[in-house]
Amino acid sequence: MTDTKHAHPNYIVIWAWLVFLLAISVVAVYLPFSQWITVTFIFVVAAVKAVIVAMYFMHLKFEESLVRYIAIIPVLLFIIMTLSLIPDTVYNR
Amino acid sequence: MSGATTVSEYQATHTVPGRMGIWWFLASEIMVFGGFLAIYILYRMASGGAWAEMANHVSAPIGTFNTIILLTSSLTMVKAFEAIDNEKRKQATNFLLITVILGLAFLGVKAFEYSSEIALGFTPLSGTFWAFYYALTGLHGLHIVAGVIFNASLLVMAMKGTLWPNTQHRVEYAGLYWHFVDIVWIFLFPLLYLSY
Amino acid sequence: MTEQKNAENGHSEELSFWRKYVFSTDHKVVGKQYLFIALFMAILGGVMAYYMRWQLAWPETAVPGAGWIPEPTAFGGIIPPEFYNALTTMHGTIMVFFVGMPFLLGAFGNFLLPLMIGAKDMAFPRLNMMSVWTLFLASLVMIASFFVEGGAASAGWTGYAPLSADPIHTGVTWGLNLWILGLALEFTSFLMGGINFLTTTITMRAPGMTMYRLPLMVWMQITAAVIFMLSVGPLIAGAILLLLDRTVGTGFFIPELGGDPLLWQHLFWFFGHPEVYVVLLPGFGAIMEILPVFSRKPIFAYKTIIWSTIIAGALSFLVWAHHMFVSGMDPRLAMPFSITTILISVPFAVVIFAFMATLWGGSIRFTTPMLFALGTVMTFIVGGATGIFNGSAPVDIFIHDTHFVVAHFHFTLFPDVFLGGFAALYFWFPKMFGRMMNETLGKIHFWVTTIAFNAVFIPMFVLGLGGSMRRVYNPLQYDFLKPMQGINEFITYAAIVLLLGQFIFMFNFFWSMFKGKKAERNPWNATTLEWSVSYPIPHDNFATIPTVYHGPYEYSLPGNKSDWQPQHEENEPVSG
Structure with missing residues (x-):
């Protein structure tokens, strides 16, 4: 059960992606789309963000x-x- | 089911007990928050548009700011873990310190938000949306408090130098928890602040 | 390194009394602590059952032995309706959460799991100690709820809203808040336990102990732990909201304030149905260990049993609404949930058939544990078969909330928790306390318990089909129930015999603990790893971690000297 080294991706790039996704979901609310499209969009973005955090920050990709x-x-x-x-x-x- | 088994066959898993335990803990936490979010979503769908008016009064800019704080604290937490892996003790201590400060900043912003909302007359009794708002952010806030306490205790150990050589893997476990709390917020933010 | 550990262990006598017997991190001590909590709470639950039964048989007469209860809870032994409601609620809560789970998961899971997989202790020993003390605290909170103003929780063990959401309905104020708090602590305790069980089994098995060489008891324990951990979350969320309704004044479950009381039922049963399998599976696990030992045969269809229970566990998340056919929920949900409910009887039928096939052609020894194991299977079949009636919506609409349902779930849970639990206790007592329990007393205990149990609950089916509602305070208020009062009286006599029969067990248990015949290392000639260590088992269990060469149930192998093949002994592999 050797468990010393982990793979470490470039976390700052991942963080930048997360902030970018946050920004577009905030902006999307003010765009003139129908409510149904907006709500779907921001929750898809939230799911993508969650998957990114789980995969890279929580290392699920390497488990x-x-x-x-x-x-x-x-x-x-x-x-x-x-x-x-x-x-x-x-x-x- | 007979014959001798080699040691490699025996190693059904290479995950150490600590990490395995944390993941099972997170699985049960997913069900707690998942159940909570499910109740909120169901009520919200059932309410028709009646809640949108109430949801208009939460401050999306403050929520966005707080989300950035939490995302950044997740970054510094994972950087602390990376530094520990690379045996950079000073760097790990600094990143832990930033994580703790950001966690406290999140709580401070949240407290400011609560007080300004209560000042406007929005309490947990001002309707079902507000009751959910306080219950969900309150439970999440308690998890943040717990995370800050874990992280701060690790920080103290790192400053004293007692974190090494036996307990540095706790940074990874605390990190897993911290990222999980971050993920919960990633869903809470659009649910409470954006979808009106 | 092993020698070093042993040397350290030699000093373990220097641990203070408190660290050794009270705040111990040793999984064996923790398991025994769970056992004593469970037995104590069982006495409490049993006394409550007696008070209720007396009230049902001879309504509003003074209950012998209840005279000590002060007013306004009871009046000179006469039980008022409010206290009767509290009794039904607390009997259910205590028996499921504070007897079933600690007895089967807590006591036997903790005691056996590391021994059976060949580990020195649990993965997180301190977490383990915390789990038992959290349960202790939870028990104290539950008991304390009887003594606050307004009495204990009386909204049923399911705590249906809005009855539970607003104190004006029951008059219970702090009693129900403490009930929620006690349950929350109990859930925390078993979440900690579950994390420990799973992590230990996944990461700490002895060399050669593959997943398909695990004794079925371990499989059942970890399946139960997974089911528990995945089902309890939404109820915890719901319980937080319920507590807010009660204390802050929100209206999550109060219809007048825009809440949805039915959602509480959904959340409760989303947890509640998997929960009954959480209690059921470890009891079955004990049976699965005992049947092969006393039939001297391998268990029939080892892998099929494992996968049947996993499938049943997965299905258990999709059956919850069969508790709610008459609740006013969307009727379109009735058909799908009827179908899943009837489906779930298939994997359990497979397990029961595997039990029977294990017995078939074996050389059966009717020892006390074996008698209890057979009794469990026999009575559980009645409970399982009547479950099909409850599960199909058209029949359930007729029998819902009658004593038929009460009889049904007692026929599933009682054999499992008590008959299965006693089987396990008689079977592993030598390993736990180093002495044998008395066989003659054990057999008397078995016959009294089983016969009296059937005498209690078989008439209850009749009562239920006759229309007798559960949770009714005084059946004589209804004219159509008056002709059946004789059945009620018979049930109460039988229940008193059942409860008195447990004194035989109590005497046997405590007498054997100090004065029983000293047990050999492996008194039943069993194969699994826990029988490879002698009493008293040291803190770290195995001087050297054993290597496992065999499956757990290799009995009566052709060509072997003895008719059992311990898992850790390397013999010539026997073919065929």
């Missing part, structure tokens, strides 16, 4: 597959939970 499953399965699970609650909680009140 073994078991660790990736530990991270991904709960995400899928709560998405499934949210989707299956929509008919009841949103449309049946």
